[in-house]
Amino acid sequence: MGNRHKFFQRNTFDQAMAGYLFLLPALVALAVFLIGPIFYAFYISFFQFSFLDPGNAKFVGFSNYLHLFRDPEFLRALWNTSLYSICVVPIQTALALFLALIVNNIRGKTFFRVAYYLPTVTSTVAVSVIFIFIFEPAGILNQLLLHFGIHGPNYFNSPTFALPAIMAMAVWSSVGQFMIIYLAGLQDISEEIYEAAKLDGAKGWRLLWYITVPLLRRTTFLNIVMSMIGTFQVFDQVYVISGGTGGPLNATLSVVLDLFNKGFKTMQMGYASAMAFILFVIILLLTLIQNYFLGREE
Amino acid sequence: MKKNQVALYTVAIFYSILTLIPYVWSIYTSLKPTSEVFHMWTPLSKLSFSSYRYILGNFPFGRWLLNSMIVAVIVTIGNLIVNTLAGYAFARFKFPLRGVLFYVFLATMMIPGQVLLVPIYMLLANLGWINTYQGLTIPFLMSPFMIFLARQFFLGLPKELEEAAEVDGLGKWGTFFKIFLPLSRPLMATQVIFTFQGNWNAFLWPVLLTTGQHMYTLPVGLNSFYGQYNAYWNSVLAGVIMLTLPMILIFLIFQKQFVKGISTTGIK
Numbered sequence: 001m002g003n004r005h006k007f008f009q010r011n012t013f014d015q016a017m018a019g020y021l022f023l024l025p026a027l028v029a030l031a032v033f034l035i036g037p038i039f040y041a042f043y044i045s046f047f048q049f050s051f052l053d054p055g056n057a058k059f060v061g062f063s064n065y066l067h068l069f070r071d072p073e074f075l076r077a078l079w080n081t082s083l084y085s086i087c088v089v090p091i092q093t094a095l096a097l098f099l100a101l102i103v104n105n106i107r108g109k110t111f112f113r114v115a116y117y118l119p120t121v122t123s124t125v126a127v128s129v130i131f132i133f134i135f136e137p138a139g140i141l142n143q144l145l146l147h148f149g150i151h152g153p154n155y156f157n158s159p160t161f162a163l164p165a166i167m168a169m170a171v172w173s174s175v176g177q178f179m180i181i182y183l184a185g186l187q188d189i190s191e192e193i194y195e196a197a198k199l200d201g202a203k204g205w206r207l208l209w210y211i212t213v214p215l216l217r218r219t220t221f222l223n224i225v226m227s228m229i230g231t232f233q234v235f236d237q238v239y240v241i242s243g244g245t246g247g248p249l250n251a252t253l254s255v256v257l258d259l260f261n262k263g264f265k266t267m268q269m270g271y272a273s274a275m276a277f278i279l280f281v282i283i284l285l286l287t288l289i290q291n292y293f294l295g296r297e298e
Numbered sequence: 299m300k301k302n303q304v305a306l307y308t309v310a311i312f313y314s315i316l317t318l319i320p321y322v323w324s325i326y327t328s329l330k331p332t333s334e335v336f337h338m339w340t341p342l343s344k345l346s347f348s349s350y351r352y353i354l355g356n357f358p359f360g361r362w363l364l365n366s367m368i369v370a371v372i373v374t375i376g377n378l379i380v381n382t383l384a385g386y387a388f389a390r391f392k393f394p395l396r397g398v399l400f401y402v403f404l405a406t407m408m409i410p411g412q413v414l415l416v417p418i419y420m421l422l423a424n425l426g427w428i429n430t431y432q433g434l435t436i437p438f439l440m441s442p443f444m445i446f447l448a449r450q451f452f453l454g455l456p457k458e459l460e461e462a463a464e465v466d467g468l469g470k471w472g473t474f475f476k477i478f479l480p481l482s483r484p485l486m487a488t489q490v491i492f493t494f495q496g497n498w499n500a501f502l503w504p505v506l507l508t509t510g511q512h513m514y515t516l517p518v519g520l521n522s523f524y525g526q527y528n529a530y531w532n533s534v535l536a537g538v539i540m541l542t543l544p545m546i547l548i549f550l551i552f553q554k555q556f557v558k559g560i561s562t563t564g565i566k
Contacts, residue, residue, distance in 0.1 A: 012392070018470040019391030023399070026384035029440035034406050037417035044416070051420055099313060102306050114553055115314040118321065121549045121556070123499035125517040126538045129524050130320045133327070133531055138336050140323060172317070177560060184561035233410055236501040240521050256412050256502075264506065269416045276413040283410055 041273045049270035057270075064274035074275065076250045077258040080163060084254070085231035088170045093223050096175050097216070100182035101208070113183070116176035124173070124236035131169045132156060132241060156241050159251040166237055166252060174230070178223045185219035186212070225290040229283055235260065255279055321542075328535040335531040349536040353523070358511060359540060362519035366541075369434045369504075369515055370497040376439035377493045378486065384440075385448020386474060390460070400449070403442040411502075419506060429509045438503070444489050447562075451485040452478065488559035491552060498545055516541045 045065070048058040068074050103112045119127060134141050135155035142152035155165040189212065197211050235256040238246060244261070246253025255275065263272030327335060329345040353359045387393075388400050418437055419428075427433035455478065463473035504515045514522065520537045527533060549556055 014470070015391045016393035019387045019393035019396065022383040022387035022391065022474075025380040026403075026440050026445060027399070029380060030403065030406070030442075033418065033421075033437045033440070034409075034414070034442075035402070037414050037421065038406070038409055040417040040420075041413050051423070099310070102310050106303065106306050106310060108310075110553075112310050112314060113557060114550070115317050117553075117556070117560075118317060118546060118549070121495055121499075121545050122542050123501070123517050123545070125499075125501050125521050126542045127320075129520065129534060129538050130324050132524075132528075133535065134320060134323070136336075140338070143336075143338060172320075176317070180557055180560050229410075233412065235412075236517075239501070239505070240524070243525060259412055260415070260502075260506070263416050264419070269420075273413070273416050276410070276415065280408075280410055280413055284408060287408065 041276060044270045045273035045277055047270040048268075050267040051269050052267050060270070064271050065278070067271070068275060068278060073250065073253065074255075074258055077246070077253045077255045080251070080253055081232055081234065081255045084163065084167055084170070084234060085228055087164075087167050088231050089224060089227045091167075092171050092175055092178060092227055093220065095171065096178035096223065097182055097213075097220070099175065100179045100186060101212070103179070104183060104186045109183075113176075113180060116179055118176070119173040120177040122173070125240050127169065127173050128237045128240035131165070135165055157248055159249045162241070162248060162251045166234075166241065169237060170231065170234070174227070178227065181223055182216065182219055185216050189215050221290055221293055225287060228286045232279065232283055232286070324535045324538055324542075328532055328539050330532050332530060332532055349530075349532040350540075353533050353536050353540075357519075357523060358514070359516075359519065359523075359537060361512060362514050362516045363540065365431075365513060366498060366516040368431060370494050372431070372435045373438050373497045374490055374493045376435065377441055377444060378489055380440045381444040381489060382448050382479075382482070382485070384445045385450075386452050386478065388445070388449040389452030390478075403445055407442045407446070415502075415506065422507065428507055429513045431513075433507050434504060434513075434515070438497070441493070444493070447488065448482075448485055451482060455481060484555075484558070487552065487555040488562065491548075491556055491559055494548070495545060 044057075046059060046061055048060050048064075050056070099112075099116060103109055103116075106112075133139060136142070137152075137154040145152040153161050155161045193211060193215070194207065197207055202210060233256055234254045238252045238254045238257050239260070242248075242252045242257075244257075246257050246261070256279070259272050259275045259279070262268045262275065326340075326345075328349055329347065330337075330340050331344060331346075331348070334340040334344060384403075388396065422428050422433045422437070425433075427436075459477050459481075460473060463477050466472075468476060499517065500515070501517045501521070504518045505521070508514050508518055511519070511522070520534075520541055523537055524534050
């Protein structure tokens, strides 16, 4: 009996040691490159601080945060990013569901899945450059429009058309990813439910609207949240297309691009950190809203 | 029913054309001479690989390709080791603070990566690691999300495995390497695919952490090349194809794992 007890004690200790050992590399990375930097970023968000002149750091309390909401550039970036998200998320989600329902009911699923998913594995920089070419004033799109007698604009150099063109690009490049998640969700719906509904006389559209769509609610929420988080962090496309300026006339300035320029062009690192935490709060709120809805369902 | 099917196929095919045309058009344009770039139809006889030869011969595209490879491979291997070990520890060992530590990892997933831009930049600058391979790789060797996935995977394996290992007289490491690791190929595939893809296509961090042309990764190099030579669309698009093609080939070879991965990661 005593021996056994010793054995278990030993075993518990061994397990704990092994556990910490296996976890060690991840813990070091977590401390040095995640937790430490997060706290440091929070700390300097209360300072007027430039990396070039660390000796002159000045504690300013909440004034970075307060100043953000009086900063016309940041407000414009927030407006652009919100608009981008509000337009892209629903269109992307609806189109992904629509395509998933179609692909689920035809042969050649693999081909369509591969074709629709290609843009997701393509670098955002490559996608941006391809679309700049397509949207050139004399590019393929405007040449096609000319056949219908429409004179297309100079998309990315027009304050009106630049952001909508980037939205179209965003939908094109990530709809496939959300479609695949929907397809997985569709696979999880059991045939029995459909059989039961058919017995009750449900057909076609009614079946879709009253059975399929509600059963995919979880997937829909997941897609919407992932899409929201992604769209609020938009950077690559606007950086490449506007050459890092967010132009024309700040029409394509996004929150992360503004953060990037404030942090590393004008070197206002405290201010940029405050902006990063505002972004964090926005994304956190969006996630909490999602959890609230999902929680209510269960 | 028949009519219905025709309509479905029509829509599906129309949308795949919409998805594929930008790729086809980019390849087509990259093979054209400069004078033909904005012409709708260029005869096949005028097409050649001269733009590819031009950008490889006169610009550091080869070097950028190599940099992208080095960075993506190091980060992928590092992540594979670090995340798999951590996920295994959380799933199969009991130790004090296990729950707390796991929640700390999960909590960091809430933080958008942009919060880290300023502090990581400063940390690397103080170490003298800006514009170096270690700066582009070492801060990115761990992923809380992948640890979460690895833990899920290892939690799903039966308890009998440890008992069998004990019968065989295997220690903690032996159990992991000889029994669990051979079983975790699907997990490894998912991790490799997503880490490699993310790094191959990454732009925000590399554009921040590289200051000299010779350290650019392909996306950063392509962006700077486009900025300077945007009149030469055939060369710019040849660069686009160079950046895009490797990832597409990997995707086509492993498309089953991609789809599985995205489906499992989708259902958190």
